[in-house]
Amino acid sequence: MEMMPAEAHDRREGGTQSFKLRLRRYDPESGEAPYWDEHTVELEPHRSVLEAVLQARDRFDGSIGIRCSCRQAICGSCGVRVNGEPALACHTHLDAALSSSGDGVIEIEPMGNMPVLKDLIVDMDAVHWKKVQRVTPWLLAKQPVPEREYIVSKESMVDVTQTMACIQCGACVSDCLAMEVDPGFIGPAALAKAYRFVGDPRDAEQYERLNDLAQDPQGIFDCTHCFKCVEACPKDVNPMGQIMRLRRIATSDHGIVDQNNGQRHEAAFTGLIRDYGLNHEAELLPRSYGGPSWFGKFHPAAGKELLSSLPVIVKGVLRRKVSPKLAIFGHKIPAADLKAVRTIYDKVEGREQRYELNLYIAGEDEQPEPAIVAAPEGESVAESSPEGSNR
Numbered sequence: 358m359e360m361m362p363a364e365a366h367d368r369r370e371g372g373t374q375s376f377k378l379r380l381r382r383y384d385p386e387s388g389e390a391p392y393w394d395e396h397t398v399e400l401e402p403h404r405s406v407l408e409a410v411l412q413a414r415d416r417f418d419g420s421i422g423i424r425c426s427c428r429q430a431i432c433g434s435c436g437v438r439v440n441g442e443p444a445l446a447c448h449t450h451l452d453a454a455l456s457s458s459g460d461g462v463i464e465i466e467p468m469g470n471m472p473v474l475k476d477l478i479v480d481m482d483a484v485h486w487k488k489v490q491r492v493t494p495w496l497l498a499k500q501p502v503p504e505r506e507y508i509v510s511k512e513s514m515v516d517v518t519q520t521m522a523c524i525q526c527g528a529c530v531s532d533c534l535a536m537e538v539d540p541g542f543i544g545p546a547a548l549a550k551a552y553r554f555v556g557d558p559r560d561a562e563q564y565e566r567l568n569d570l571a572q573d574p575q576g577i578f579d580c581t582h583c584f585k586c587v588e589a590c591p592k593d594v595n596p597m598g599q600i601m602r603l604r605r606i607a608t609s610d611h612g613i614v615d616q617n618n619g620q621r622h623e624a625a626f627t628g629l630i631r632d633y634g635l636n637h638e639a640e641l642l643p644r645s646y647g648g649p650s651w652f653g654k655f656h657p658a659a660g661k662e663l664l665s666s667l668p669v670i671v672k673g674v675l676r677r678k679v680s681p682k683l684a685i686f687g688h689k690i691p692a693a694d695l696k697a698v699r700t701i702y703d704k705v706e707g708r709e710q711r712y713e714l715n716l717y718i719a720g721e722d723e724q725p726e727p728a729i730v731a732a733p734e735g736e737s738v739a740e741s742s743p744e745g746s747n748r
């Protein structure tokens with residue numbers, strides 16, 4: 358939000374305030390366990406958490422480790438956790454951090470899912486950059502290479518604009534729940550990067566890239582749709598949305614059936630929602646392996662998976678998270694609601710071409726211009742009413 362001139366003046370004139378910081382300290386070379394360290398700094402409330410940490414370092418303890426460079430949310434190097442949430446330290450105001458703190462002390466920790474090098478500095482090379490390298494993060498140009506530049510239509514690039522906003526800060530990686538369980542998962546940042554090239558009409562290897570990411574057990578089907586990366590991203594890259602796009606193009610456009618059963622599992626899930634309006638747990642497993650036919654229930658892989666899942670199922674029943682009756686016989690919703698659900702399916706599936714809306718570029722200028730949305734190939738670009746300023 359843009360500040361009015363008067364407001365900006367008030368803030369400049371405003372005095373400093375005390376802020377108490379609680380910093381997570383750790384030096385692997387010391388052999389000591391991590392510990393909390395507290396310092397009180399004096400700064401104006403609109404100053405950043407990064408400035409507060411730097412003041413604590415300058416005034417009280419020169420050994421505090423934090424990484425930063427641009428100090429204006431561009432370079433992506435100051436990713437930390439503020440009060441348990443991933444954030445750019447330079448892009449988090451002290452007043453906002455104070456109001457989200459539980460006990461009036463701003464808690465700053467290193468990002469998660471990456472090894473700590475020192476204090477608030479994590480090893481981005483060991484995890485984040487390694488995963489980005491995994492997805493071949495450069496254009497594999499179509500041949501023959503034109504004598505001058507490739508000419509790409511404006512609308513065909515709209516779809517990849519969102520991923521191009523990524524500053525590689527690692528905040529999404531820090532909060533990814535799938536990566537917490539499976540550190541080998543390629544992860545949200547790298548997969549968003551993969552979409553950058555899969556969605557680029559100049560790239561020659563769309564199918565190969567998608568097939569590779571679909572067949573990898575730690576690829577696109579390892580994501581659990583938890584939305585954490587969407588919330589964590591300071592640049593609205595929407596990594597989960599990019600992963601879903603990768604899946605849609607892989608399965609719907611290229612018909613890729615992966616060895617991880619991801620495509621069949623998704624088809625089973627959407628089929629069940631169409632049939633019952635809600636998930637039918639007992640049907641999900643057999644349909645994921647054997648398809649929607651009655652014989653599918655006896656697919657050997659489904660039996661094997663059921664056996665290996667039994668301890669989890671029993672635990673769920675004992676903790677009353679699963680009702681055996683509902684799981685076996687399915688949930689029932691009113692007939693009118695089920696009809697409404699099916700109407701949505703009919704409408705979406707009845708379209709000749711999948712319609713992807715890019716909701717990233719939408720805007721409200723002083724003189725409003727229509728926002729551009731991605732349109733199906735072969736159609737002219739669609740326009741919609743503006744809502745916020747162009748980014």
Ligand code: SF4
Nearest residue numbers: 533535580581583586
């Ligand atoms: S939505 Fe997927 S990629 Fe994003 S944080 Fe959750 S599991 Fe990770």
Ligand code: SF4
Nearest residue numbers: 523524526527529590
């Ligand atoms: S997708 Fe967002 S959170 Fe993830 S690395 Fe890029 S900018 Fe950071």
Ligand code: FES
Nearest residue numbers: 426428433435447
């Ligand atoms: S210092 Fe560059 S993003 Fe924070």
